[in-house]
Amino acid sequence: MSDQLTLSRRSFIAASLAGGTALTLDASVVLAAATATAPADVLNVFVRINADNTVTIGAKNPEIGQGVKVMLPMLIAEEMDIAWEQVRIEQTDANEKIYGVQTAGGSTATPRNWLPMRQVGAAARAMLVSAAAKKWGVDPASLTTARGAVIQPSSGKSLTYASLARAAAAETPPDLAKVQLKDEKTFTIIGKSKPGVDVPKIVKGEPLYGIDTSLPGMVHAAIVKCPSHGGTVASFDDAAAKAIPGVLGVVAVNSGFVPQGKSDTVVVIADSWWKASKAREKLAVKWDDAAVTGFSTAKYEADAAKIVDNAPQASLFKVGDPDATLAKAAKVVKADYEYPFLAHASLEPQNCTAMFQNGKLEIWAPSQAPAGGREETAKLCGLNADDLTIHLTRIGGGFGRRLMNDYMVIAGQVAKAMPGKPVKVLYDRTDDFRHDFYRPAGWHRFTAGLDANGALIALKDHFVTFGADGKPIRAAQMAPSEFPAPIVPNVDLGASYMATNLATGWLRAPTSNAMSFVWQSFMDEVAEVAGLDLPEFMRRTLGAPREIPGERVKFHTGRARGVIDAVCKSAGWQGRKKGRGFGFYFSHLGYFAEIVDLSMKDGNIQIDKVWVAGDIGAHVINPINALNQAQGCVIDGIGQALVGQKIVQENGAITAENFGDFALMRIDAAPREIVVEFVKTDFPPTGLGEPALPPVIPALANAIYSLTGKRHRRLPLEMI
Incomplete structure (x- = not known):
């Protein structure tokens, strides 16, 4: 990614040396200073080596349940060549001048930090090895490391990191861009499941939040x-x-x-x-x-119904001649879709x-x-x-x-x-619901054209949402590269904007949580008219494996095909089947395909099982957390789609007061089983806080259609 974290040599050694010999902790180092009973040496702003040869590693990014407080230290610890049981983790303060970007959003922690945090650990290891080499009067290249010790294989001698820390801190830090990283085949921490460091406190209810x-x-x-x-x-x-x-x-x-x-x-x-x-x-x-009391949900819906009948105010993406192509298409499919404002409903106000x-x-x-x-x-x-x-x-x-x-x-x-x-x-609960930064509502009018062979040859969407001065407000955007637009020969994506007084913001899997529903649900309709199931329609539309340029990132059709094939194999997909639905989505650099199985019990729909296949690159850094993130995304996505998840506005104000007005996912509505598989590919690893969420929403909607024969084109979904 273009915004990958870059640490300077200066920030790396913000814990500086006084006179070149004695370690001095300056005010910028957030890791706790050594005490008289437990001396420690700060090797760099992320690493403190303790007297008992444990290593305290600073976790720099905010932790909101995505597991970053363990994942980032794992990268440093791996390259330092220490055993995980030696690691102690502390949350750093917020100071981007020292630590670089410190955000929890967009599933960016992994792609931003995959190399930089490993370089931090490798540089610390190099300084320790250099200190040992000087102590023994040998070539650093003749030494190895393991479990927090520098080893001389020829003599069998070893020195713990604790015994070397003071001398290592006096070493000139290496160039982080040139420091030697471990062969990925020798990883002992990355790729191994590590539990959340805060779990014991969470279980005991100890102060933490x-x-x-x-x-x-x-x-x-x-x-x-x-x-x-x-x-x-x-x-x-x-x-x-x-x-x-x-x-x-x-x-x-x-x-x-x-x-x-x-x-x-x-x-x-x-x-x-x-x-x-x-x-x-x-x-x-x-x-x-x-000036702000005239806004309401009813007015938005009435205005959107009028606006969508007219030409879009703005063009987002246009290629070819979709109108002429639609006029000659063998089959034309039309449908309107919509979704409401949503609140975050934080458990901690x-x-x-x-x-x-x-x-x-x-x-x-x-x-x-x-x-x-x-x-x-x-x-x-x-x-x-x-x-x-x-x-x-x-x-x-x-x-x-x-x-x-x-x-x-x-x-x-x-x-x-x-x-x-x-x-x-x-804030109390009512404050939180009524003064949130809401996921914006949206309305879509889709038209698709198929040729005689069932191929998608034309596509139009008039997207109505909220904005000002001809531009969308925060979190109301639709990317011009919205799949499958970049690989259809004739496309016209347009948008129109209405005014709102509401504060808007990003909800987990921002924009994708809404776009996945409308696009993949509509694609299921188009596939049915083409006489195909959605996975096969997707395969044919994707075509040969290749990279497609996007607004910010490239889309790889081969990786998309890989997760589609994997989830279909895992679930035993054999075409359209009653009570089964499929969804695919690419977001936050992750490719995910999901299948939902439903059944009817006592007149109510229940979710029996969800299959998930995801491609987040060559490494799943912490498998147990990756599983938890994927399963949590599925449950969260289903929650976003359920009846009750809708924010209503009257006279400029939000009506919800508490969870009774905005139903959350309950345990009896959750899937009985969620099966997760990761398809490893030769690409740098990417994040997992969000990309597994979007596909489950259309997969659920498509499954309801296959079970009941009723096509749901608006959220929230009716599970009866």
């Missing part, structure tokens, strides 16, 4: 936001709220969603969150919201703890994009970005929600208004 943050003297804050998104504070009367014992203050702030200089959130601070929450009921707030003192702001945040939060918070607090210290906490769900940092922005401003006191801002 942002919501668990507790600091001496901490006070608590509850929020009141304008019900209609985009409304601002006109005035407020806080006398009744402040009269409640334990209430410490009331402050109006900007969540980052409205122009600077405006306020859209009133915050009550008290000595307990319960008091703050009860006191906010006493606030009398007048909102300036006349949004929260952030902040403390302002001496002109500096310290933050404890469950953020997927802390660098963005740093910039936004600094701007609205009138600080320099370097004045912020951000401690990363584990994130309790809501894939994509924590890419938006409104909770950090609010906490920073509140803390600045209460200097010297740590302040925890906590």
